Amino acid sequence: MSNNPHPIEKLAALLGGSNAQPVIIPSRLAPSAIYDVDYRTAIIALVFEAFSKPIGVGPERRISAAKLKLLQFVAIRPWLLPAIREWSEGLAQGSLDLIHSVRIRRGFISDTAHEDVMNVLVASGIFVRDGSHVVTSERANYLHEVASSTTQNGLFENERKMISLLASVRITNNMLEGW
């Protein structure tokens, strides 16, 4: 991946051969915070802290990888909360799930950042994959530190509020199937 030139570099090379005089506005080149590894790690840590369950009596905790992905996805997109709530309630009524789940699922198709962050966290020994679940590894304390530190310092208040609202939404196995 790092061997590929940055799109801006590509554009610069193309423009270099012409008489064009490009005007670069740095703020427009800056990527969204949503793709930043620190931001996504913090959100994963907050979601994991809120929704993971302990395994036996040890310090390890685990969560369904699909549930983690779904919850963190909604945590940073609050406007999806009504949709996921309707989806969850629609499932209970039987036939409405298809309408609502599509609204949520279509976002996952292009959102690969979560999987990339999970790969980093697995590679750095924070998570271990266990079938359809992710389990904390020997550096499990890292996530707890991130979650407690952001809470103590009043950071990501909106996201934490969303996570607490998500606690009232029942995430069923049906919702986690198929992706």
Add this chain to the structure above:
Amino acid sequence: MIYLKKIEVRGASQAGNFSGVLELAPGLQVISAQNAYGKSLAAKAVTWCLGLEPIFGSADNDSTRLPEAVREDLDIGGHPNTAVLSSECSVTFEDDKGRTLQITRPIKGGDPSYIFVRDRDPNGKERNSKLLARRSTMQDEHGGFQRFFFNWLGWPRVDVPTFRQGDSEIYLENLAPLFYIDQDEGWTNIQALQVSRYGQLEISEIAVEYLLGAMESLNARLSRLRASQRTAALKEAAKTITEQLTDRMLTYGWRVDWSSYGPLSEIVTRWSKRSLRDALRDDASVDLPSRQHGLAREIERLRKALTTEPIDPNSSAAPIAASQRAINLKKRRHELSQDLSTFNGQLRETSMLVESIEYRLHAASDLLRWKTSGVGRLDSLECPTCHRDLDPTLFGLTSQSPESVAAHIEALKSDRELVLRNQEALSASVATSRAEIEEVEYELRNAETALMTVTSAVGSVREQLAAIASELNAAQRTSDRLLQADKEIAEFQGSIDRWIKDAEELAIASKSLFDQSASRQAFVAALREYLIALGHSAVDRHSAETVSIDDQFVPFMNGRRLRALGSASDQSRLVAAYSLALVAAAQQTGGKHPGFLILDEPLQQNPDESHRDLFLTFLANQVAQRSGFQTLIFTSLSNAEISKLRKHGTKVITPPGSHFLQLEEELKPSSEKSE
């Protein structure tokens, strides 16, 4: 200027009557006694007599900041834990004309809400008064203590604007933090005990200017504060006018570009450039006089047609025209409803977009804070096997720099501005569409009434007459509406003109320049001198020239706040230098400073020896001793230190006994034992 001549505390206990007296003189005096002697009781007695309990955060008439020895029980004359039955304290001031003022206030066993004052003129003529310590202390012309005290000192009363929009006077407790430095809290910062809960704007700066006697500068500051309050009020008024005007015009279906954005000067320019009628003509294509003129001619024509013009008995056009008009209006209403539906949909989407941008902005701001403060972040993630740092780019991720996140925040803010403007324009479109629908519905009701009248008429002549009568009726009603609109526009224009006049007057009043008075310069010069004399580690003879004060009277040196320079122990030196410089400058320039300064325990602020040595050197040197004002330093010195200071001519008072308060039968005149 005045000086403190005597401090006296007295009372009755189960062991007998007790008292403590401290006789003082003008100039520098060090009152030295062992710890727990009661020095702070003497110092705090001054604040109690002056009704200054608000500087300690206490409620009015609450004496709990005074030591227990005058409130509950005390160890006295070999009687431990002796209950105090009653107590009070007095201070006596003398001014340079020979007038004296004794102020007495009960602590226990009396009513602390009253202060007893004995005022004696140079001829020995006495006047006794019982005054209110706190309630209406400044407002009560005959019974308020502060009103009396300000009068006695010849101090002017000054109203200061507050953030609650009203005014509040300068009280003694606003000035006292500059001449009473408390042992517990006074040394933490300049004016650490300033009372902010009255809400007076820039009260710290105003207190300094008042004591310096820089009244022109103070008045300029007050004018500026009032101007900024007035500016805020005018901005609010402009917003109200705009909202009411826009809403009202929209009810007629007219959209006018009349905004209250930007600073006052821009609004004045914009609103003065064209009248409301011009704006209506340019923005909404509404030329009221021309419309009224056209309508008047139409009414005249219809009247003639109804009364004198011949009627064609064979024409059947009237019901067809009435029917067609109703059909056209229904079609128009349908089109407008569709537009409204589209605008509402766009507005909903835009509102969601604003919400989403706000959320992303908040997330990015938190991320920036996280990245810059580093709280809770690990600097790097490493591979548990090879212990090499893991590069996020290997995983297709970016670890953004704080600069990149900051740039993204700027982009989001810019987007937010654009979307908010779009939202505003859509809201206006929704309002216009609603107004147009209402207008069309009004016309449709008229048209349907006309159609009903025409179709119920018998014969073509009656049909035509009914159609003309309906048209005349509708035209008359429209004319009435236009007249009403014209009247409202005239009223709005009147409000706009009055607003412009007020804003222009304010702009002229705000142009008064801030006075850089001589007292300010005297203050800076004195501050430099005292900082050097007190041994501030960041200030010496060469660097002192760079010491300055800003508009808020905050001391700076080389562009940095002096508070941030030097060592931790320099903080107390800065506070001492500041308060000393203030009284020195006020004395030089004829300011309003009372002329005495109380420094309670300056040596306890730092236990290290060099701090102590520096302060003692200051007390022994010329700068401290030559002052013409009274400086009272309450502290604890060793015998060697007392001898050293006395050798250099510094007056040191060592009150007798093991405690300031003594049983009266044991008490001997303090003058015999002091010095």
